Amino acid sequence: MLRILLVEDEPAIADTLVYALETECFEVRHVLTGGDALAAFADRPFDLAILDIGLPDMSGLDVCGQLRAGSQVPVLFLTARNSEVDRVLGLELGGDDYVTKPFSPREIVARVRAILRRARPQPVAEAATVPEEPATLHHDHHAMRIRCHGQALDLTAHEYKLMLVLLERPGRVYTRDQLLDKAWSDPGAVTDRTIDAHVKSIRSKLRSVREGAEEYIQTRRGLGYLLSLD
Numbered sequence: 001m002l003r004i005l006l007v008e009d010e011p012a013i014a015d016t017l018v019y020a021l022e023t024e025c026f027e028v029r030h031v032l033t034g035g036d037a038l039a040a041f042a043d044r045p046f047d048l049a050i051l052d053i054g055l056p057d058m059s060g061l062d063v064c065g066q067l068r069a070g071s072q073v074p075v076l077f078l079t080a081r082n083s084e085v086d087r088v089l090g091l092e093l094g095g096d097d098y099v100t101k102p103f104s105p106r107e108i109v110a111r112v113r114a115i116l117r118r119a120r121p122q123p124v125a126e127a128a129t130v131p132e133e134p135a136t137l138h139h140d141h142h143a144m145r146i147r148c149h150g151q152a153l154d155l156t157a158h159e160y161k162l163m164l165v166l167l168e169r170p171g172r173v174y175t176r177d178q179l180l181d182k183a184w185s186d187p188g189a190v191t192d193r194t195i196d197a198h199v200k201s202i203r204s205k206l207r208s209v210r211e212g213a214e215e216y217i218q219t220r221r222g223l224g225y226l227l228s229l230d
Contacts, residue, residue, distance in 0.1 A: 002027065002048070004027065004029070004048050004050060004112065005040055005046040006029070007034065007050065008078065013078075021108075026112070033058075034063040038066060041071065045071075048112060049075050050078060051075055060078075060079075065094075072094075074096045074115045074116065074119045075094065076095070076099065076112060077095050080101045096115045096119070145160075148206055149210055153206070155205065161184075162179060165179055170226075170228065171227070179195050199217055
């Protein structure tokens with residue numbers, strides 16, 4: 001919660017402003033004199049000060065000048081005089097804004113918010129990060145699924161087992177007989193052409209995920225198949 005010090009000796013104005021600011025979730029401390037304002041700042045810091053220029057013990061301009069000796073707290077001046085000299089002097093002393101009485105509490109709240117926005121350091125924009133693309137092919141052990149660029153492939157049991165063999169050693173050439181031995185519980189019950197049919201089906205499913213993905217499974221003519229992820 002942002003803390004605001006209100007320095008105003010007119011109770012009616014002070015009560016209205018305290019209510020308006022607290023309604024907007026600011027924490028407000030109200031004091032009547034410039035001396036009390038300086039003592040309040042010595043006690044603890046504030047995020048913004050609202051200073052009436054016509055205080056009973058000293059000018060709000062003098063209060064601002066003393067605050068500026070050791071603080072850069074934003075200051076909003078209130079005054080009953082619409083004097084250009086006062087406005088210029090207040091801004092030259094380090095005031096951030098200047099409001100002439102009479103004013104509406106809503107105007108003060110709006111000006112307070114605007115001053116605080118300007119006073120707060122803006123976060124340094126971070127360089128936009130490109131979301132990391134999922135791995136080309138990934139084996140989800142728990143779900144027993146193989147994913148291509150993050151999308152699960154709808155594989156049959158034998159297609160799944162065949163892909164597991166190829167994924168074990170990407171870049172290694174497996175003969176059809178080796179693939180049959182590793183992916184089929186009874187390799188003698190099928191022919192080596194069964195491998196070709198399953199590879200064709202897997203390539204089609206890879207291509208449905210991403211154009212060109214079928215090339216992950218490459219043929220070595222006269223030798224067999226390998227998985228290439230380069």
